[in-house]
Every structure is written in structure tokens, then in C-alpha cells.
Amino acid sequence: MNDMNQNQNDESGSTDHRAWEGVMSTEFDRRVRDLHEAPFDLDSVRGKAVRIRRKRRVGAAVAGLAAAAVVLPVALLAANGQADEGRVVPAATQPTEAVDPTPPAPEAEPPADALYLEGDQLHLVDGSVTQLPSAASTYTNAVVQGEGRIVAFRRNDDGSQQAVDVIEDGQVVDSYPTEASMVVGDSGVVAFVTRGGEVRAIWESGTSVLAEDYRFWTPVAVTGGPACDDEDCQVYLRSERTAEPPVAINGTGAATPQSDVVSVLDATDDGLVSTVVDTGRFEYCSNLFDKGRPVLEQCDYRLDELSPDGRYALGTDIQSDGIGPGVLYIVDLDGAVVATFDPGDAYMNTYEWLDDQTIITTVYDFTTARWSVQTMDLDGTIETIAGPAKGGGTDPSTSPAFYVVG
Amino acid sequence: MAHPRGRPEPETGGMSKESKRERKDAEFTAYLHARQPSLLRTAYLLTGDRHVAEDVLQTSLAKLYLAWDKVRDRDSVDAYLRRIMVNENNSLWRRGWKRREHTTEVLPEGDPHHDQHDEGQGAALWDVVQSLPPKARAVLVLRYYEQLSEAETADVLGISTGTVKSQCSRAIASLRQRVPVDLHPGGGR
Secondary structure, three states, rough: OOOHHHHHHHHHHHHHHHHHHHHHHHHHHHHOOOOOOOOHHHHHHHHHHHHHHHHHHHHHHHHHHHHHHHHHHHOOOOOOOOOOOOOOOOOOOOOOOOOOOOOOOHHHOOOOOEEEEEEOOOOOOOOOEEEOOOOEEEEEEEEOOOOOOOEEEEEEEOOOOEEEEEEEEEHHHHHHHEOOOOOEOOOOOOEEEEEEOOEEEEEEEEEEEEEOOOOEEEEEEEEOOOOOOOOOOEEEEEEEOOOOOOEEEOOOEEEEOOOOEEEEEEEOOOOOOEEEOOOOOOOOOEEEEEEEEEEEOOOOOEEEOHHHHHEEEEEEEOOOOOOOOOOEEHHHHHHOEEEOOOOEEEEEEEEEEEEEEEEEEEEOHHHHHHHEEEEEOOOHHHHHHEEEEEOOOOOHHHHOOOOOOO | OOOOOOOOOOOOOOHHHHHHHHHHHHHHHEEEEEEEHHHHHHHHHHHHHHHHHHHHHHHHHHHHHHHHHHOOOOHHHHHHHHHHHHHHHHHHHOOHHHOOOOOOOOOOOOOOOOHHHHOOOHHHHHHHHHHOOHHHHHHHHHHHHHOOOOEEEEEEEHOHHHHHHHHHHHHHHHHHHHHHHHHOOOHHH
């Protein structure tokens, strides 16, 4: 075909394309030209807004319960610690294995070298198994603090018996009854509130009561360490019985109310904290604070999980509601989206950082009714590492479990 | 979040919280009056269903109301709402909402226009549009109804201009295939 014919064809194709565009515009106009209604007044919009706002709050609570429902039956340890230097809480570092995509989670086969609790047996990364003392309640979280010493949290089914045990050489040497679970920092510091209202921290070389009169407050994060006796160590608490804002108590006992902060989502060892903030304007934002100083204020994404190096956050749409997020975002500290995980007609049940560069998530595809476990790198590269496999349905409790260990 | 009793009200630039709320409501009411019919038309084209369109519009307006103070540039409110409507429709589709059937005894007032032309080119075109997934359909609505540029459409949908182009080309290719030749623009010449 010579150039002249080619040009004529291009021109004719372009004219044809424009003609079809015109047809489409005309047809769209025709379809809606008789629609002139304005069905909603301010009251109906405002009423809907109030329901959305309430639902977002409930959604957050349900998400927490769903995570517990998956994690607890498999006795998966807390996902915010590290597994180096003998410390054995699973970390957002390298995956060794991960995944049995066959739900329900309690039937999942734990990876051979993973750290997990199975009844009263604590399996360590090096393959050894430590027998925890028998107790009426079940251990659900544990961290190794030095040679032969373990700090573990146990509870029974109805939560009436909860305690943090300090175990040395297989024997409980100290036990602290609590109202809620313990939190473990990246550095291995453990923090919890005793049934008497003491905020206590335990680390490898010491323990301290940071504050008193905090009964019915729940610890949500701890930063700093390896010791919790200075200002760098901060324990974040949320009130369960009052509308008071969360509070940060440092290693010297100084308490700082986190004004306008509704909840603390995550914290790094270096003191970067992700929060949900009530703007007082009928909307929530998700802000980052570095040692108490705001470093990012934005209202587009809920910054659920901070990367281990604190350079990125794993976010979800702050407007989203329903069974789970349909899209995940990796956001940098300027609030810019670095990569987007959008599997289409799907929702994500659990999601976290695998290492500094990679997120991992369980995905339910509505179209195929299949669960899978997928990862995404900072450059947007997506990999399916398990599944797709049929589960018990769309319910989060049928999601596969994954283990992230160091 | 409810603030503890006795806590001072935050500074609001000299305007009380009540006054701010009244001003917001007045502005929002004016916006509803001015723009709602047009927004309903866009919602209908995005969803293809009058009931779903109203649901999407109401939810989107509610989310706009929640974020009203954040949208400081009032000229960009339509763009902001369009983005919410598109996301809301995608979200409904994800949740399988659209797969539910709606039954009604009475044809809703102001039902979209139908005429003889619908039996041919228009009906075929609408069938093609209806068969598209919501994101592809949104590309066509924003480009050919809202008359947004490729870049503007890409911005609203959070996709590349290349994807906008390819979605449009694919839709037109489908139209060429599915519309009888004698109903093509220019009579199929």
C-alpha cells in the first residue's frame, strides 16, 4: 500500500471514528433528555450522610473482629514484631512460606519453620518447640525476650480470664491479669494494662509501671525501645468506656492526649504513627505523626499499615465501606500514591507488609468465587502466590490465612 | 468523636460552629437545586437503571456533603462528585448490588426517553454500552456525554489517557460490528 492510499485510509478511519463518537453523544443525550427530577432535598442527603458516617465506624469495628476471627483460631502471633536476634514474633520482613489458600483458616497447615502457637506449644523459627505452662486459658500471643524468657498473653473463650504471663525456663514467674490483650513493639517491648488499671511495659532487661488509673483502656501500639524507660518509648491507649481521645504515655510516665485522634492504626519502632483523625467537619482523615509532629495530613486514604522502614503506608479508601476494601494503595509520606492494587470485582480481607517493598493480601474474587493470596511491589508488580481456591463463600471468616515470618 | 465535657470549642476563624453549619447547608442546598437534574442524568447513564442511579446519586451527594468543607474550589465540585459517582457505581457493581432485580408496579416518572429510533442504531448502541463493565462504561459517558477531554476523563477515573483511548476505540469497534450496516453513520458507506 502506498503512502497516499495509507493517508486516505487513515483519514477515512478517523472520519468514521468521529462519526461514531457523534452518534454516541447524540444517543446519550436522547436517553436522558426527559430526566429533569431533583429527587433529594438537604434532609435526605444529610440523613444518608449520618448513616454513612455511622457505618464507617461500625465497619472499622467489624474489620477488627474479622481479623481476630481469622488469626486467633490458627494461633498466629501478632504481626507487628520482628524475628531477629532470637526474637520470634512474626515480622513484616521476608516470607518464608506462607500460605494455605484452603479455608477455613483453622485447617490451614502451618509452615514448617514458622513461628506460631499450637495449643500450649510455642514453635520457634529455629524449629524448636517450647512447652508453655498449662493454663485454663489459651495462649494467643507471645514474644521471646532473651534467653529462656517468654512473655505471653492468654485468654479463655469469653475473655473472663485474661493475663500476661512472664515465663522463664518453662515456669510462670509473674502473671498480670488484664482486661485486654498486650501489644508488642518492633523492638520487642511488650505493653498492656492490668486489671487494676496499671499501664505496664516489659522489655528484655526490665519492667516498669508507666501510669495508673487506666482500667478499661486498651493498648493499641507501642513504639521505641529496646527499653521503655525514656521519652522515645510511647504506649498508645484507647478508652473503651469514655469518649476521651487516645493517649500516648511515654517511658517516663508523661501522658499526652492525642487531640482529635480517633484511633491509632499502626506505629513503627522509630516513632512514626498512623492515626484516624476526626476533623469535626463530618469527615475523618488519616494523618501521620513522627514523634508527635504531624508529617502528613490527608483525607483520601486510611493509612492502615506502615512499612517496616517507615517510608510508605498501606492505605484503603477512607470513604469505602462494606465487607472490605476493593482497592489497596501504597502511599508515600508526601501522600502520593506509589502503587495501586485494584483486582476489580473483589475485596481484600487481610493485608499487611511483607517487607519494605512488598504488600501481601488475601483477595476474594466475586466473579469466580475464589480466594487467593497476592503480593504487590512498590513498582506495581502483582504476583499470585497462592490460589485461586474455592472457599466457604464471601465471608471473611473463610479467608485463607498467611504467615509472615522472618 | 465526642469531645470531653468542658473542652473548649476549636477555633473556627471567628465564625461559630453553628454559623459554619448554616452556611454549609445553604451552599449545599443551592448546589442541589442547581445541579441535581444534570447529575441524575449522568448517574443514569453510568448505571443504566433509574433506581440504581438514584441510589448512586444520593450516596454520592451524602459523601460530598461529608467532604463539603474540603472542596475549597467550588468550580471543581462537579468534578469531585463525578469521581465519587463513578467510584460508587464501581463499588456497587463489585458488591453485586446491580445483580439484584428491582420490581415496580408503576413506571417511574421521568423515565428516560424512547422513540422509534431506539429500535435501530440507538438500541444497538445502548445494548453495547449496557454490556460494558462499569469503568469502561464510565469512559464513554464522561467522554461523549459529559464531553470531557481524554485527559480529564483519565483524571476522573484514575487511569491513563491511553486506556481512555483504547476503551473508546474498543466500544466503537463493537458498535461497528453490532449495529446493522444500513444504520451506520453515513448509511454504511
